[in-house]
Amino acid sequence: MPASPTSVESDRVMDSQAIPGPILLLGAPGSGKGTQAKELMKLWGIPQISTGDLLRANVEKGTAVGKAAKEIMRRGELVPDAMVEEMVACRLQQPDTERGYLLDGFPRTLVQANWLDGYLKQQEVLLPVIAVNIQVDYNQLLRRITGRRICPVCQHIYNIYSQPPQRGGFCDVDGSRLVQRADDTLEVFTERMRAYEALTAPVIEHYREMGRFLVVDGNRPVEEIAGDIVAEVARWRNSSL
8 A cells, every 4th residue: 555645745754854974975967966965955954065165165264274275276286185185074073064964076086985984983973974876867967968058148047958948049038049058068078977987986886885875866856856865865874773
């Protein structure tokens, strides 16, 4: 007998009230990872921790690590792992991370993943990181990225495949001619996918071997995907107790 709508809703509330702990959100370009992060922040009441945001914040505040990172970036070099790890460690000590947090862009490499595991163990954090991969078909990713068009005036976003304007090539709101961003081309998408897979493959394998890797179907409505992530994480946490 199928569960009633009331019982299903009750289950969702219970799942969202469970302590999520540290969550690494993974997803290829166009998978909707950023959208899901916003949904999960609301459902769980936990912060999103992005290394890009941390870098910008430290540079703007003029912290010691921010000044050092700014000089490194000015030279066109990559900020070293040790510096990124220092910023992440500082952020994880803030009180809003007590119930958990969504990691975005970190750990990006196997070295960073090993550091994070070691750091959390050292801090005696009882809940380990769970990696959640939002999986979307390659062709769907391609359509989401290369089909995207933007109004240069009101910034409204369309997709010529899934959300086309009423009049081809023109904004429904103000009639402006729509544009395609330079990084929404097939060539750029292919290169971004290649770089993502090369960087992420070792991280995925690390968490898969540890038994802390979940996959959700990202070819569905936003709310459905978010609800699935919350339920799967709650199920994993409960089974590991």
